[in-house]
Amino acid sequence: MTLEMPAPTGARPVTVARLLAAGPEAxxxxxxxxFGELNTxxxxxGLATQLEASGLTGRGGAGFAAWRKLAATAxxxxxxxxxxxxxxxxxxxxxLSNKDLILLTHAPHLVLDxxxxxxxxxxxxxxxxxxxxPGLSHIRAAAATRPDAARIRFLEAPEAFITGQAxxxxxxxENGLAVPRDHTGHLTERGLKKRPTLxxxxxxxxHIALIARYGAEWFRAAGTPDDPGTRLVTLSGDVxxxxxxxxxxxxxxxxxxxxxxxxxxxxxxxxxxGYHGTWVTQDQLDAPLSxxxxxxxxxxxxxxxxxALDRTRCGITATADIxxxxxxxxxxxxxxCRFGLPALAEAWRGMASGSGQxxxxxxxxxxxxxxxxxxxxxxxARLSRSALRAFADDIRQHAHGNCLRTSR
Amino acid sequence: xxxxxxxxxxxxxxxDWTRCDGRGLCIELLPELLERDEWGxxxxxxxxxxxxxxxxPELIGAAxxxxxxxxxxxxxxxxxxxxxx
Numbered sequence: 243m244t245l246e247m248p249a250p251t252g253a254r255p256v257t258v259a260r261l262l263a264a265g266p267e268a269x270x271x272x273x274x275x276x277f278g279e280l281n282t283x284x285x286x287x288g289l290a291t292q293l294e295a296s297g298l299t300g301r302g303g304a305g306f307a308a309w310r311k312l313a314a315t316a317x318x319x320x321x322x323x324x325x326x327x328x329x330x331x332x333x334x335x336x337x338l339s340n341k342d343l344i345l346l347t348h349a350p351h352l353v354l355d356x357x358x359x360x361x362x363x364x365x366x367x368x369x370x371x372x373x374x375x376p377g378l379s380h381i382r383a384a385a386a387t388r389p390d391a392a393r394i395r396f397l398e399a400p401e402a403f404i405t406g407q408a409x410x411x412x413x414x415x416e417n418g419l420a421v422p423r424d425h426t427g428h429l430t431e432r433g434l435k436k437r438p439t440l441x442x443x444x445x446x447x448x449h450i451a452l453i454a455r456y457g458a459e460w461f462r463a464a465g466t467p468d469d470p471g472t473r474l475v476t477l478s479g480d481v482x483x484x485x486x487x488x489x490x491x492x493x494x495x496x497x498x499x500x501x502x503x504x505x506x507x508x509x510x511x512x513x514x515x516g517y518h519g520t521w522v523t524q525d526q527l528d529a530p531l532s533x534x535x536x537x538x539x540x541x542x543x544x545x546x547x548x549x550a551l552d553r554t555r556c557g558i559t560a561t562a563d564i565x566x567x568x569x570x571x572x573x574x575x576x577x578x579c580r581f582g583l584p585a586l587a588e589a590w591r592g593m594a595s596g597s598g599q600x601x602x603x604x605x606x607x608x609x610x611x612x613x614x615x616x617x618x619x620x621x622x623a624r625l626s627r628s629a630l631r632a633f634a635d636d637i638r639q640h641a642h643g644n645c646l647r648t649s650r
Numbered sequence: 651x652x653x654x655x656x657x658x659x660x661x662x663x664x665x666d667w668t669r670c671d672g673r674g675l676c677i678e679l680l681p682e683l684l685e686r687d688e689w690g691x692x693x694x695x696x697x698x699x700x701x702x703x704x705x706x707p708e709l710i711g712a713a714x715x716x717x718x719x720x721x722x723x724x725x726x727x728x729x730x731x732x733x734x735x
Contacts, residue, residue: 424666426702426726576667581689609687612700615668 256497258464258472258490261448262348270387273351277455280355282390285454286362290316293450295458297470302331302406302443303518303545305533308450311440314430315364318438326366327434329415330357332373332381332444333399333406336516337567338547341474342444344486346377349448350384354391356447359454364440369394372411373444374401381444403517403571407616408441421573422616443545445474465491469532473546477502480509480552492530495522498548510553510647511632515544517564518621521557521632540628556647557633558640561625562590568622579619582610586626596640600630661705661727663713665692669724676716676725682709 264276285292293309300306315326330353334342345353353371361369371381371394378398385391397415399405405420412434414420433439442450449471453461462470469491475498478484482503489498495514496506511521514531520541522529529535531543551560569583586606592598607623614620630637639646663683672690683703687693694700705713705727717725 422668424668426664426728577670577672577689577691578667578687578693608697609693612698613665613667613691613693614701615666 256489256493256501257487259488260452260464260472261345261352261445261474261488264349264352266348268348268351270351270384273349277352277355277452280359280451280455282355282359282362282454285359286365289359289363289450289454292453292458296453296461297458298446298449298453298461299533300443301445301449301473301545303515305542305544308442308446311430311442312360312363314428315366315438315440318431319364323431324435324437325368326361326364326438326440327368327370328357328361328364328366329369329411329434329439329441330371330373330444330447331406331408331411331441332371332377333411333420334374334377335399335401335403335405335571336518336545336547337403338476338478338513338516338549339545340476340478340484341486341546342373343377345445345448345474346373346381350381351388352448352451353381353444354385354388354394355451355454356442356444356449357394358390360440360442360447360450364438366440368434368437370397370415371395371444372397372399372415374399374405377444403568404573404616404618407618409616411441412439421575422614422618424615466530466532468492468534469530473531473543475531475546475548477504477548477550479513479548479550480504480555481550489531492532492535494530494535495527495548498531499527499550504550508553510551510555511557512551513549513560513564514541514547516547516549517568518617518624519544519547520624520628521551521561523632524553540624540631554647556594556636556645557629558590558636558645559594561629561633562587562594564625565590565622568618568625572618573616576614576619578610578613582606582613582619583622586610586622590626590629593637593640596643596645599641600637603630660707661710661713661729662699663703663705663717664726664728665701665703666724666726667691667701669722671722671724673721675719675721679712679716679719680709 298308332342407422410422413423429439511523565587569587572579574580589602607626610619611623677684684692694703717727
């Protein structure tokens with residue numbers, strides 16, 4: 243089989259056209275013309291090895307090594323825990339993320355390839371696509387044009403922040419309740435109906451489809467040794483145009499912002515990783531968008547979200563608005579989250595108005611952290627802590643009744 | 651898994667936050683490990699593993715009582731409960 247890597251078409255050096263190389267709304271013919279055929283059965287035996295060599299990490303937010311989940315699922319199957327289930331997760335509840343929709347709209351066949359290849363590798367008998375609308379309709383329509391996708395089941399994810407959390411996905415498919423549930427072990431051991439369950443973000447599966455075709459070495463030809471490949475990034479906030487870019491792994495935040503037409507010098511900070519993410523201040527924007535590059539800032543690429551805050555805007559007000567939203571998105575199942583998140587949002591509202599101190603925010607973030615069925619309280623605490631670090635000067639000024647910024 | 655755990659290794663007390671309603675019996679039975687937060691829910695005194703609290707051997711009996719007496723069945727003790735006589 244002779245497969246050639248698609249020629250890079252990105253005009254700017256930081257952007258790379260891989261996942262979206264087949265062009266807008268690529269149908270099956272254009273998908274095959276661009277990427278070539280993929281025999282998922284032939285590639286099944288070597289897929290785990292290729293994934294390990296590729297260094298691909300999950301693109302849904304947690305950033306777990308893709309091969310480890312595959313290997314753990316295969317191990318559970320061998321331990322007779324049941325026939326595995328593979329789920330493509332395109333529940334994009336994060337309001338600042340748009341990349342899963344872009345992928346499902348323009349490259350649905352790549353996601354289907356990745357799902358089929360992964361299912362073949364772990365000998366799964368059941369496959370699901372769980373995604374928000376309108377992305378679900380796009381991939382469902384794409385699947386209807388190919389016979390090998392006939393056994394895939396499709397389920398719509400409701401519009402809410404937490405519906406993409408791993409146990410919420412399993413709960414939604416099993417019980418129709420798209421809220422997280424209590425869990426002690428890994429889903430790869432005991433997931434959907436207690437079967438070994440391999441859940442990957444749709445972008446992760448699309449990368450797997452390319453690695454299955456072209457191999458680990460090809461994947462590593464883009465990016466850096468510690469952050470190989472590419473990732474989809476959603477840019478929003480104070481940028482000329484909100485957009486999704488495919489960028490090389492390890493690209494500095496400044497380069498990505500410039501590729502989106504934004505002058506980093508104009509910015510106060512960038513929220514990296516979304517509402518559960520980390521504020522990176524203007525002087526730190528040389529950091530690469532990679533797990534290692536953001537680690538000493540307390541950050542992580544998450545689902546590839548960059549939300550820019552202009553230097554004229556107030557980070558405290560911006561953070562208070564996000565915390566209001568996050569408090570409202572609690573599933574209200576777990577007490578510390580149900581009561582703690584509104585209290586934390588109120589503390590930030592107090593800081594924004596100049597009537598409150600920052601000490602309650604420290605205490606409340608510590609109180610909710612790690613005390614829920616899902617990571618919603620942890621992520622909210624992370625955002626609060628990072629904002630206290632990033633906007634410390636503003637917080638002092640607010641306490642004296644002054645705001646350093648000219649607009650909200 | 652439990653079979654591989656050596657005797658005397660710490661057990662873990664898992665809190666199912668979707669069940670917990672803050673009745674507080676566990677806090678009274680395990681004051682060494684748990685305190686009441688400002689809303690009445692149990693909070694581990696340690697900063698890590700706050701939903702899966704390590705239980706030292708001398709507190710396994712109290713942890714077992716807490717698990718059995720929780721009116722909302724929100725606690726699970728694992729894995730050393732099978733190993734301790």
